Amino acid sequence: MAVKTRDRILDRALELFNSQGERAITTNHIAADLGISPGNLYYHFRNKDEIILALFQRLIDSIAVKITVPKDRPLNFQDKRMFLEVALAGMWEFRFIYRDVHGVMNRSRELRAAYQQFARLSLQTLERIIVGLVSSGYMDVPEQEIEALALNNFMVLSSWQEWVTAAFLEENEVLPKKLFRRAFYQILLMDRPFVCEVAKESFAELEAEYFVPMSILKR
Amino acid sequence: MAVKTRDRILDRALELFNSQGERAITTNHIAADLGISPGNLYYHFRNKDEIILALFQRLIDSIAVKITVPKDRPLNFQDKRMFLEVALAGMWEFRFIYRDVHGVMNRSRELRAAYQQFARLSLQTLERIIVGLVSSGYMDVPEQEIEALALNNFMVLSSWQEWVTAAFLEENEVLPKKLFRRAFYQILLMDRPFVCEVAKESFAELEAEYFVPMSILKR
Numbered sequence: 001m002a003v004k005t006r007d008r009i010l011d012r013a014l015e016l017f018n019s020q021g022e023r024a025i026t027t028n029h030i031a032a033d034l035g036i037s038p039g040n041l042y043y044h045f046r047n048k049d050e051i052i053l054a055l056f057q058r059l060i061d062s063i064a065v066k067i068t069v070p071k072d073r074p075l076n077f078q079d080k081r082m083f084l085e086v087a088l089a090g091m092w093e094f095r096f097i098y099r100d101v102h103g104v105m106n107r108s109r110e111l112r113a114a115y116q117q118f119a120r121l122s123l124q125t126l127e128r129i130i131v132g133l134v135s136s137g138y139m140d141v142p143e144q145e146i147e148a149l150a151l152n153n154f155m156v157l158s159s160w161q162e163w164v165t166a167a168f169l170e171e172n173e174v175l176p177k178k179l180f181r182r183a184f185y186q187i188l189l190m191d192r193p194f195v196c197e198v199a200k201e202s203f204a205e206l207e208a209e210y211f212v213p214m215s216i217l218k219r
Numbered sequence: 220m221a222v223k224t225r226d227r228i229l230d231r232a233l234e235l236f237n238s239q240g241e242r243a244i245t246t247n248h249i250a251a252d253l254g255i256s257p258g259n260l261y262y263h264f265r266n267k268d269e270i271i272l273a274l275f276q277r278l279i280d281s282i283a284v285k286i287t288v289p290k291d292r293p294l295n296f297q298d299k300r301m302f303l304e305v306a307l308a309g310m311w312e313f314r315f316i317y318r319d320v321h322g323v324m325n326r327s328r329e330l331r332a333a334y335q336q337f338a339r340l341s342l343q344t345l346e347r348i349i350v351g352l353v354s355s356g357y358m359d360v361p362e363q364e365i366e367a368l369a370l371n372n373f374m375v376l377s378s379w380q381e382w383v384t385a386a387f388l389e390e391n392e393v394l395p396k397k398l399f400r401r402a403f404y405q406i407l408l409m410d411r412p413f414v415c416e417v418a419k420e421s422f423a424e425l426e427a428e429y430f431v432p433m434s435i436l437k438r
Contacts, residue, residue: 102319102385112390119386147433148408155405156371159378166321167338171331186374189367193412214366 006044008034010058013051017096021172022052022104049108052097056104056111059094060118063087067125075132077199077206080191083129084184087122087157092180098161099174119154126150138199139191149190156186168217178212185210225263227253229277232270236315240391241271241323268327271316275323275330278313279337282306286344294351296418296425299410302348303403306341306376311399317380318393338373345369357418358410368409375405387436397431404429 003011012034016025027048031041045051066086070079091098105115127150133139134146141149160183161175169175188207195203222230231253235244246267250260264270285305289298310317324334346369352358353365360368379402380394388394407426414422 100321102381103322105385106390109390116386123386145408148405151433152371152375152405152408155378155382156374159374159382162321163374163378166324167335167342171325171328186367186371189364190371190409214370 005036005040009036009041009044010051010054014055014094014096017052017055018094021099022096027051049111052104052107053111053114055094056097056114056118059090059097060114062093063090064121069125069128069132074136075129076136076138077133077203079132080129081206083125084157084187088180088184091158091161092177095161095174098158099165101158101162119158122158123150123154126153138196139194140196141194149194152190153187156190157183160186164217176216178216179214181210182212182214185212224255224259228255228260228263229270229273233274233313233315236271236274237313240318241315246270268330271323271326272330272333274313275316275333275337278309278316279333281312282309283340288344288347288351293355294348295355295357296352296422298351299348300425302344303376303406307399307403310377310380311396314380314393317377318384320377320381338377341377342369342373345372357415358413359415360413368413371409372406375409376402379405383436395435398433398435400429401431401433404431 009030013025013030016030016033025048027041027045028038030051031038034041045054063086067083069075069083097104101115105112127146130139130141130146130150134141161180164179165173165175185207188203188210192203192207228249232244232249235249235252244267246260246264247257249270250257253260264273282305286302288294288302316323320334324331346365349358349360349365349369353360380399383398384392384394404426407422407429411422411426
């Protein structure tokens, strides 16, 4: 069965936004690239904001399905790894969004609302994972610090690409995929002090696995 | 002696950018507000990018003068407080920049270059403060983790306003000044695990001083 035109538009828009930057791509570019008329595209999406909103919704849906905090067993650090891997994969697949979160989110009221809902959900999930790891005896975090730790986790996760790009890269240069993973290491560094003795060894393995030297950026 | 026109333009531009957002303000607005002709403004600045660059240079100069890491005595946490207070004051005074770092920096090659130089200098200074605190026996940070800790410090510091704005505020709503200070608390949370026994008490006082509940945002 043929892929629906609406999905074809979204697939191609995502490719073009990721490879050439969202600002450089208009609805006309997308239509021309697909070999369809602008009118056909406008039948599905009134403007670029609606395409971006639909792509953002795809990101949310794909992450939401994959991230479930198990309730039927004690949590361990593999659950945190799972969360971060899913988040990193989503942020790579939809990387045009995370190159300029502020700019993209301010395009429309709907985008901003969707982003804020997503941010709250992510923070809640991060908090629930911390609470779960405390319950299972793998972490020791004072209750009044759980929110602050989750905030630091999420801020580094969602700002990493944009921040490294702004601070270190040339214009139009993109963050190497390898260095996406370092966001995870930066988060582990914040979590480590709260890790209990019993989990320290497996935690250190996790840290080693995600360490990527910043020096791969230097020329 | 009368303030030079160039400085009057910069003063007024800063006020307008901070209060109404840089995107909403053109060079014509600035000239009209000052009661000077656009031609007079263009004599001093060819375009808005040049005004923003000059303001960013002011920020760098004001911070650079005030932040010196002492070399003639051991460091303590008051040196870190000093650095962060100066940085926070500068980020408040020039808050239009930190509401949209990515957007502002991508306006011109010169702005991007200035920002990157400033980011590297800030990171180096943060690293030197960590090294100083290790030398004086107040912190214990493995050498291979100093860079990552300084990165986390600086990322939270420079992304805080933009990130909280994107995740929690309505469009055109601005971060309460009080909540700027919480960036410092978020940073202290990352540093705390590395604080040595001898400094723990004074460090806890510092944390209490900068804690501001996120709930002041909720309605």
